[in-house]
Amino acid sequence: MYGTIILNNAIENSISLLGKYKDSIDQSGNIFVLVRNEVDAVGDVTSDFLDVIYAATSIGYLYVNTIVVPTDDRINSDLPDNVLYIIWLAKDKNHFFNKDVIRESHIWKDVEWGKRAKNYNPKGKDPGNVWIPTKDDGKAHITDHILLSLSDVINRLHSCSAQKDLGTLYVTSKGIDKLGLIDGIHIEQLSSPDVVTESKPYRPNPPQISQQKQISGTVVFGTSERMTKIPNGSVNVVVTSPPYWDLKDYFKEGQIGQESYQTYLNRLYNVWKGCYDKLSEDGSLWLNINIRTKNGSVILIPRDFVLQCKKIGFHYKGVLIWHKSSGIPTHDKNIVDRHEYVLVFSKSEKLNINSRICDFSDYKNGKINGGLFWNINRKAGSVGKQFIHPAIYPNDLVSRIIQITTSENDMVLDPFLGSGTTLIAAIKEGRNCIGYEYNEGFKELIISRYFMEVGKDNITFIESKNKR
């Protein structure tokens, strides 16, 4: 009987091993599945970490969290994918977990989350689900971001879950560097190697610069289930964060998110189909969403969106990790959520993206920069306390996507405009933008934010007849 099992194989093999080892793990045990998303020869994702979570929860595992760790390779021809996912599963909510051994160093003295003294723990900061340890100068400045090796990752997983009298098993069909591993980890080397399609290395296009013309911003108040105000093929990129199911209220009856889960998905299918029709042939769709848990069960909204978009005809190109340094501390058996996903889809086989993606350097470590980790913190302060919208995403996240996917004067669409972030980011980048928002009550908020950040009030507002 094992207390910890760590699987590191191709996705299909890991899924079958999850079934095989279910009875070999103690009731208090943990199982960690190390996953790289897999792509075919044209750079479309064929299987991903969401498939593993879906398979694991279907056979009765409890989903605890997904930890992400940068790697020093880039495995996709269309996006520089450097994400190692660790799917953390347990048999029972009372699983063993010792978070003290993986706590992070405090950057601020004697205070922690929310810079409050009451949240300070002298053993270290509550660990998060993005594993990029830092070094600092003791004066609140980070001096280094550390890239963990595979052995470091396995040792950490072992340290936080190892129990007296219960062993740790590492099962892999990949090569093993035993040197770095802690004594006491039992290794099972599978003989049949994984068959994974060889993918081409990432090669971005150079950015394009065009002539400056008059740019415009338009907001349509109405449902984005029928975007009749936009000609087909006229949009270059869609950037959006849709409403979650059954989580937040945007203060207007008939909004998406308050209905049954199946109706929610059906309504969003119409939005994604509309986006597909409005996009030009080289256009792409960038969807910010997270996995949602409710009463202990997992709702795989991102996976359902992937399945929907593939059915519509989109090519699924990968997942960007929006790394947020903040996060609300959680209970003893879990770690803090410090990331959200941005799912990336293209209309044609090749994702149109330029080399600027390699220029974002959020980390003090050149081996981490230029991949799919973007460390962007929400600047709630810049939005101002008088503005009320419950789910604003940061300008920088949108600006970067616009910079790498479009040229000046191109058209950006956000079917869930909310407080107007996408509109502000697009206009600031010299792109046109059209946004749909169901609640016209956000008009004043959009105007004030826009005026504050762009310095003008030249937005066109349209009331759509498509109320629902």
Ligand SMILES: C[S@@+](CC[C@H](N)C(=O)[O-])C[C@H]1O[C@@H](n2cnc3c(N)ncnc32)[C@H](O)[C@@H]1O
């Ligand atoms: C997650 S928020 C978007 C926030 C936005 N990214 C920002 O930074 O402000 C989702 C938005 O979708 C809007 N919404 C809900 N149902 C809608 C529908 N049928 N059509 C268009 N917008 C809708 C909500 O009112 C809410 O403002």
